[in-house]
Amino acid sequence: MRPANIWQIGRLTLCEWTRKKVFYMFFIVALAFFGLAFTLNFFNLGPQARFTMDLSLTAMGLFTAILSLGLSLSAIPQDLENKTAWCLLSRPVSRFDYLCGKFLGTVLLILIILSILTVELVVVTFLKENRLHWTILQAGLLLWVESLVLTAVVLTFSLPFSPPMNAAFSSFVYAVGHLSSTYIQALSQESRNVAGGIPVLLLKLALPQLQYFDLKSAVVQGYPVPLGYTGEAVLYGLLYALMVLLLGELLLSRKDL
Amino acid sequence: MAALEIRNLSKTYRSPGRKPFTALRDLSLAVPEGGIYGFLGPNGAGKSTTIKILVGLIRKTGGEAYVLGRPAEDLTSHQEMGYLPEVSTYYPYLTCRELLDFYCSFFGLSRRKRVSRIGETLALTGLTSKTDTPVRELSKGMQQRLGIAQAVIHDPPLLILDEPTAALDPLIQKEVRDIILKFRDQGKTIFFSSHRLTEVEYICDRVAVLHEGRLLLEGRLAELLEGPSPDCDVTFSAEEGEIWDRWRNSGVPVARITASPQTFQARFPQKEIKQRVSEILSSRGSLLSVTPVRRNLEDLFVKMIAEASHETG
Ligand SMILES: Nc1ncnc2c1ncn2[C@@H]1O[C@H](COP(=O)(O)OP(=O)(O)OP(=O)(O)O)[C@@H](O)[C@H]1O
Numbered sequence: 054m055r056p057a058n059i060w061q062i063g064r065l066t067l068c069e070w071t072r073k074k075v076f077y078m079f080f081i082v083a084l085a086f087f088g089l090a091f092t093l094n095f096f097n098l099g100p101q102a103r104f105t106m107d108l109s110l111t112a113m114g115l116f117t118a119i120l121s122l123g124l125s126l127s128a129i130p131q132d133l134e135n136k137t138a139w140c141l142l143s144r145p146v147s148r149f150d151y152l153c154g155k156f157l158g159t160v161l162l163i164l165i166i167l168s169i170l171t172v173e174l175v176v177v178t179f180l181k182e183n184r185l186h187w188t189i190l191q192a193g194l195l196l197w198v199e200s201l202v203l204t205a206v207v208l209t210f211s212l213p214f215s216p217p218m219n220a221a222f223s224s225f226v227y228a229v230g231h232l233s234s235t236y237i238q239a240l241s242q243e244s245r246n247v248a249g250g251i252p253v254l255l256l257k258l259a260l261p262q263l264q265y266f267d268l269k270s271a272v273v274q275g276y277p278v279p280l281g282y283t284g285e286a287v288l289y290g291l292l293y294a295l296m297v298l299l300l301g302e303l304l305l306s307r308k309d310l
Numbered sequence: 311m312a313a314l315e316i317r318n319l320s321k322t323y324r325s326p327g328r329k330p331f332t333a334l335r336d337l338s339l340a341v342p343e344g345g346i347y348g349f350l351g352p353n354g355a356g357k358s359t360t361i362k363i364l365v366g367l368i369r370k371t372g373g374e375a376y377v378l379g380r381p382a383e384d385l386t387s388h389q390e391m392g393y394l395p396e397v398s399t400y401y402p403y404l405t406c407r408e409l410l411d412f413y414c415s416f417f418g419l420s421r422r423k424r425v426s427r428i429g430e431t432l433a434l435t436g437l438t439s440k441t442d443t444p445v446r447e448l449s450k451g452m453q454q455r456l457g458i459a460q461a462v463i464h465d466p467p468l469l470i471l472d473e474p475t476a477a478l479d480p481l482i483q484k485e486v487r488d489i490i491l492k493f494r495d496q497g498k499t500i501f502f503s504s505h506r507l508t509e510v511e512y513i514c515d516r517v518a519v520l521h522e523g524r525l526l527l528e529g530r531l532a533e534l535l536e537g538p539s540p541d542c543d544v545t546f547s548a549e550e551g552e553i554w555d556r557w558r559n560s561g562v563p564v565a566r567i568t569a570s571p572q573t574f575q576a577r578f579p580q581k582e583i584k585q586r587v588s589e590i591l592s593s594r595g596s597l598l599s600v601t602p603v604r605r606n607l608e609d610l611f612v613k614m615i616a617e618a619s620h621e622t623g
């Protein structure tokens with residue numbers, strides 16, 4: 054693994070997206086949506102404002118998930134299809150560098166978009182309530198960490214699966230990832246013995262615990278979120294994404310291009 | 311040390327739901343350093359498969375492959391090798407300069423060195439005027455030249471080119487050939503696959519011919535084409551209706567040279583020449599030339615492939 058290679062490939066991936074016009078359309082629509090949501094309720098305080106905040110964060114979460122999926126679904130298949138990967142991988146670039154580069158470019162792009170949306174949200178709430186909501190920044194950060202996990206999953210799934218299959222599987226992982234702790238809690242309550250406990254534990258390890266990254270209710274209710282929690286969630290997300298990428302490397306290194 | 315060395319290389323493609331297909335069987339080959347090496351074979355012979363194993367894009371299923379003394383799977387061997395794929399698109403949204411800078415960025419060159427390499431390479435491949443043109447606006451011939459530029463951008467001692475002149479017009483074919491010759495003069499080793507036998511004959515020092523994944527023939531071109539030729543071409547002029555009619559009616563391979571009236575050409579085995587020449591002279595014709603037919607690669611290639619296909623049924 055060479056960080057410099059990963060950086061170069063990441064930069065190229067980022068550049069690829071920013072030179073596509075469709076990307077700006079997408080972006081402007083998202084900005085406009087948030088702008089609209091807030092100006093409509095600009096002078097409302099209380100429950101209505103909470104509702105708007107909830108809606109905005111939900112929309113942001115979905116938007117991030119769709120972005121991760123949309124950006125990474127065909128990133129590698131397309132490179133293999135039109136053979137742009139051939140020239141790249143005939144250089145001293147390992148397949149892991151390539152995978153990580155694609156990952157880096159995608160999550161950097163999401164970072165830029167999410168930062169703009171998060172800052173917009175912070176500024177608008179500041180204008181409205183005259184106080185800074187730091188938890189919004191934490192919520193934004195964790196949404197980005199969630200996108201790391203999702204992007205890694207979609208990129209890795211794109212190696213064995215076709216894009217439609219990948220979209221289905223990844224959406225499934227996203228949905229189950231958000232439900233998993235509730236579900237697993239229920240499961241582990243049912244199977245208290247060791248024999249039943251191991252599969253439950255494995256399931257818990259295999260599926261990403263995505264609601265770890267969900268700070269919506271804390272932001273809406275106005276609870277502070279301890280930094281320790283955020284740090285833990287970031288660490289979990291990073292490790293999970295890394296594991297998935299390592300699995301991807303295993304698949305990619307066996308592939309005949 | 312050989313630039314490329316392949317020992318008992320084999321490759322079987324396996325994909326789920328389909329019968330395994332063996333594209334290479336027990337191929338052994340050594341490409342010496344320096345010079346141009348032509349890698350020939352009909353469609354589907356396994357040329358691209360061999361090349362892709364050498365550049366690390368696909369995995370061999372048996373044998374060994376070395377690039378400049380290091381195993382082909384070893385990433386460090388990629389440091390000193392340039393590769394032009396058989397088909398490929400380059401990132402359409404980058405300009406030629408950006409594309410070359412990207413490909414150059416994996417070799418640890420300084421910024422200054424990179425800038426100067428990009429300038430030199432664009433000049434060498436005749437793309438200087440396209441430096442800031444996006445790749446998607448280049449014609450096919452320019453894209454092919456850009457392909458060569460990306461292969462040599464880091465000034466590697468070894469070039470592996472998969473059909474560098476395929477689908478190009480004769481003028482650009484010649485340009486690409488001239489570029490390849492320039493690299494040879496710089497002391498690089500060039501290993502390239504091709505179907506164009508005249509081109510190969512013109513520029514290669516050595517050739518290998520592959521057929522159905524096996525090596526049919528390998529050696530120095532001069533040696534392969536050497537040896538007394540059994541035939542001569544006789545050019546003569548004669549009155550219409552004289553010897554021309556007589557020979558044509560008796561099945562002698564004689565043809566009129568359309569460009570000049572009453573001039574004919576016939577091909578005879580060497581041992582018949584004396585008798586045929588006296589025939590021409592005795593029927594008041596005049597002899598213009600007798601030239602031995604040079605063995606050429608195309609005849610050799612066609613003969614070898616025909617024999618090999620015959621053997622395998
Ligand atoms: N990914 C693959 N899966 C299965 N078979 C393959 C694959 N790639 C190539 N082949 C088969 O392997 C054989 C050799 O293919 P290869 O591309 O090496 O031929 P080639 O000599 O380069 O031919 P051409 O001159 O047409 O480029 C062919 O019969 C081809 O159908």
Ligand SMILES: [Mg+2]
Nearest residue numbers: 357358359396
């Ligand atoms: Mg080929």
